[in-house]
Amino acid sequence: MAASGYSLGSLLESDIGLTAQLTLAGPACNAFGLDISDLTIEVTYQSLSTLHVKIYDTANQQFTIPDSAIELPAVPTTSYTGSSDLSLSTLHVKIYDTANQQFTIPDSAIELPAAPTTSYTGSSDLVFNYDETPFACWITRRSDPDAMPLFDTRASSLPPTPIPPFNASDPSTAFDGFPLVFEDQYLQVASALPYGTNIYGLGEVIASSGFRRDIGTDGGVGTIQTHWSRDIEDPIDQNM
Known part of the structure; x- marks a missing residue:
């Protein structure tokens, strides 16, 4: 059974980004572990040049790196829609299983900008775009909208799977089209690269x-x- 990816729903937008739920778009393939059915995605515009995307299991059963391990920007408290600043170029994207059963690198382990104290949602040079089903996202620059995305997980931007199934009698052992796969012991996310x-x-x-x-x-x-x-x-x- 091929991996079906996820569908996005229950989207909540705010001055600093968005939060949404991701659910399996079809039957679980369980190719390299058990598929986690419910994930949460958080997108935070930390500065004019930083975007933070986090995907994790909604149940918080998976290990994730604690925020204390990474120096992040302060959480934004003010909206500066339409303003311009060099820091509008940072975007943080995090995807994790909604049950939080999977391990994730704690924020304290990575030196990130402090939690934003200013909202850059409408003024950031980075734009978070997405398709709901199957879920895919791509990040572009507001200053150069015609340029190739900085990060792009859309199937239309990716090549077909270049290898046959590892097990010839089980097509689930290779994922056609590189969909998002979030299992208890296996993670897959692919982005297109420019030639x-x-x-x-x-x-x-x-x-x-x-x-x-x-x-x-x-x-x-x-x-x-x-x-x-x-x-x-x-x-x-x-x-x-």
Whole structure:
């Protein structure tokens, strides 16, 4: 059974962003774990240049990194719709299982801007766009609306799955179209990249073709890289 992604509902907007519920758009695929049916997404405009997106299990059963671990901007208390400032370029997006059963990196572990004290929803240079079903989001710049999105999870922007199912008799072991998958031991979120993007390393990987990763610009499938927890030197042209 293929992964069906999520549908967005119960949207609440405020001067500092929005909060909504995500529910499975179809039957659970449970390919690499149990799908979490209810998620919460919080979008906060922390400054004119910072946007914070958080997705987590609504039940708060999954581990998430506590806010104390990351220095975030203060929560906005004032609206500056229409104003202009360099800090309008930051957007924070967080997606987590609604039951909060999954582990998430605590805010205290990452040095983020302080919780916003000013509302930048209408004046931020970053714009959070979304489709409800299946849920997808993309982030654009207000100052350059025709440019490629900074982050884009829409299926229409992504290539088809470049690999067959891991188990030939079970098509659920590969996700066609890269939908959002949120399971108790597996997470998947994909974003489109512009042609010519330079990506290097990714886990100190070494390849005979060089350090730059192939992103499939010549009709290929790009780079498929698996990272394993094994104490061994970096192998050439092999999974980590």
